[in-house]
Amino acid sequence: MHIREIDTSxxxxxxxVKFFLEDPEGMGVSSPEVSLKAPKTRTxxxxxxxxxxxxxxxxxGVCACSTCHVHVEEGMKFLTxxxxxxxxxxxxxxxxxxxxxxxxxxxIIGDGPIVVRVPAWNxxxxxxxxx
Numbered sequence: 001m002h003i004r005e006i007d008t009s010x011x012x013x014x015x016x017v018k019f020f021l022e023d024p025e026g027m028g029v030s031s032p033e034v035s036l037k038a039p040k041t042r043t044x045x046x047x048x049x050x051x052x053x054x055x056x057x058x059x060x061g062v063c064a065c066s067t068c069h070v071h072v073e074e075g076m077k078f079l080t081x082x083x084x085x086x087x088x089x090x091x092x093x094x095x096x097x098x099x100x101x102x103x104x105x106x107x108i109i110g111d112g113p114i115v116v117r118v119p120a121w122n123x124x125x126x127x128x129x130x131x
Contacts, residue, residue: 011039015078015112019053022120028054044070044079044103044116055118061104068103069093071117076101078110095119 019034021027029052038047045068048055059065066089072079076099082090086105093100108114 011041013037013039015040015108015110015114017044017047017108017112017114017116019048020073020115020117021053022118026120027118028052038108038112038114040108040110042108044101044106044108044114047108048103048118053118055103057104059104063089063102063105066090066093066102069095069119070101070103070106071095071097071119072099072101072106073115073117075110075112075114078108078112078114080105080107080109094121 015038017036017038019036021029021032021034024030024032034051034053036047036051043061045055045057045061055070056067058067061068063085069090079101082101082105086102090096090100090102103116
């Protein structure tokens with residue numbers, strides 16, 4: 001996935017975003033809770049990846065699968081609204097709830113705070129590991 005370059009002079013990293021990871025080791029981090037500051041216009045997936053949180057994204061973050069499914073527990077109003085395409089894809093995700101979103105489609109537009117739970121099953125269990 002290509003992470004978009006953002007002009008930090010126009011969009012400084014000021015939005016508080018907290019990730020709760022149900023399987024931190026499976027996502028490449030040691031702590032189950034990660035607090036970050038994000039610039040507006042960054043997606044939740046981009047923010048996670050650039051900070052070492054390996055949220056699965058089989059389609060490369062283009063809303064063609066549901067592997068980057070997360071639960072937005074707080075701050076939904078600080079994210080872009082879901083599109084019909086996202087709603088169609090997120091319905092395919094396990095553990096669907098009212099606050100389910102695809103992290104690749106959640107662009108930060110407000111001042112936060114935002115709290116996101118990344119479920120333990122949100123990883124590619126068959127992904128090949130280097131030998």
